[in-house]
């Protein structure tokens with residue numbers, strides 16, 4: 181289900197699916213334009229809960245809308261809860277702009293590096309240095325068949341045996357054949373997830389502790405521990421073991437799902453938003469329960485623990501237009517020449533890092 185819009189017939193009729201469709205990106209073709217430029221269909225955002233304005237109005241006069249409370253907890257920023265949804269916490273603007281940039285860069289450069297797995301593993305095997313290769317306009321080339329050797333890998337349609345080449349090298353190569361190469365920038369655009377710490381096997385929907393892995397980076401661990409604190413029992417500390425990084429481009433969505441692979445649902449999932457604004461849907465224990473819609477901006481953190489872990493949730497939409505993406509501060513912060521490559525990516529993308537305990 182990750183990064184896909186595929187649903188079975190039954191789920192087409194559920195309240196969750198109807199709300200997904202309400203917010204999903206659809207295009208209207210503008211018949212007045214000679215080129216028939218596709219325009220995003222306008223979407224009614226009037227029912228979307230906006231924790232940024234809730235936070236601002238709370239700071240001004242202590243007012244909160246019906247159904248929303250501020251957690252009575254000593255934390256360096258307000259943590260909001262929904263009265264009807266125990267275990268759900270929203271921390272608006274939890275990350276500073278510097279932290280957001282740091283995690284955007286890590287998500288693009290180091291998180292997709294082996295032994296971490298990505299959605300590309302199945303077809304291309306482990307790919308090294310994807311982001312830098314895209315920056316340098318490199319091309320992934322399937323290695324040539326070697327006469328007299330077992331070429332079972334090379335004749336396979338997959339690219340498990342590959343190397344990076346410059347586009348010039350490819351142009352001048354006799355065998356420079358488009359079918360056997362793919363540009364790093366296309367692969368970067370098609371990057372949908374990477375996994376950190378304990379590796380997750382999507383085909384089996386379970387953690388595979390035998391897969392080689394590195395520990396989650398210490399700095400990410402420390403950040404998750406700090407942010408998870410409001411959802412932890414007194415005296416307990418969150419001990420992250422695994423993280424999934426989701427990459428969204430324009431038109432991508434994350435269909436309604438439960439995160440049910442972890443053994444202990446009392447512990448939170450710490451979910452960080454980076455880049456373009458998105459709509460997050462928080463449903464009930466059945467897909468037939470109508471979900472609440474809320475905005476997720478760069479720097480926001482959501483915690484889901486306990487009962488909230490049993491609720492269907494998903495991301496039907498990200499906004500990449502200037503008015504709705506709300507990434508002005510990121511654009512300013514990433515305006516140095518060295519950072520332009522990150523800016524180019526994040527201008528039309530969203531990254532979500534969600535950090536979990538496996539046991």
Ligand SMILES: O=C(O)CCC(=O)C(=O)O
Nearest residue numbers: 424426439451495532534
């Ligand atoms: O992208 C998000 O904010 C939600 C991610 C999510 O639900 C998940 O990875 O399970």
